[in-house]
């Protein structure tokens with residue numbers, strides 16, 4: 295944009311405060327993004343587009359903006375103070391998750407090219423993941439709720455690992471066990487690196503033949519991991535058992551009932567839950583509440599019923615990081631649940647579904663006002679991108 299177009303009256307506005315009716319004169323520089331023309335924002339789609347491109351700030355020309363509709367302040371609303379160290383811990387969790395993905399991408403890439411699995415680097419990663427979950431499981435939950443559609447195997451591996459550690463911690467398992475669970479989760483689908491890419495990424499339902507081929511990822515996993523020195527039996531079991539069913543109809547070994555130990559049963563639950571709540575190019579992500587219903591429908595023939603109940607209690611109907619619609623029409627992210635019951639979290643609100651526009655970010659404490667959660671919202675059902683608010 296020409297420098298001459300800029301006036302000294304431009305106001306730097308964070309994207310969370312941008313509204314339809316504002317005149318955007320300049321956009322925060324985000325690498326490859328080129329904005330050719332300035333203009334009046336006439337729809338929330340344009341704001342969503344900017345959010346998708348990673349824009350954090352824009353410069354608004356107040357002289358050329360239309361009067362912007364303000365939300366009526368809600369008398370019942372209480373803005374909770376932003377949890378002090380939470381942002382810091384969330385940044386740490388974000389960094390750790392980024393490093394984990396980088397490492398897993400590297401190892402999976404090597405296995406894809408025929409190399410042996412090197413599980414060594416995952417030990418240190420597991421230690422740090424456990425430390426992070428111990429310090430603030432919510433920060434980690436929140437970060438991992440953000441997923442990218444194009445890197446399913448990567449995201450799925452990290453998330454199953456994280457879910458296993460979170461669930462294991464809830465069940466009071468010891469630290470050595472948490473570490474084995476974490477490593478097992480990271481490696482659980484390593485056999486998929488040997489499955490034909492067209493089948494792996496096929497949009498929609500697999501044919502019976504393709505499904506048989508897909509199931510072979512578990513035979514590949516046994517080949518890749520069974521004789522791997524330094525990998526514990528628990529970690530191996532997490533990988534080998536995550537498709538087994540209590541009635542013996544699972545694969546690859548058709549194990550039954552007591553043949554599947556606690557960690558194997560946990561792996562089945564975490565794997566299915568994460569697959570259901572992930573968005574893929576061909577399917578929308580399910581809300582955690584809907585995914586929990588499906589888990590229950592798979593008991594007791596497939597999944598362990600008592601363990602599913604415990605998992606639901608651990609995760610919660612509206613887990614931290616999930617999106618909810620409030621009774622006043624605002625949309626937000628479940629932000630803080632510590633010391634609260636599941637129905638009364640602090641919710642970070644940033645969008646009005648009623649007015650279809652972004653609103654000032656507010657931390658709404660549902661314990662201190664008459665607003666409640668109307669329903670869980672799947673991020674895929676929205677035409678806005680919540681990424682900048684995580």
Ligand SMILES: [Fe+2]
Nearest residue numbers: 482483536537
């Ligand atoms: Fe799998």
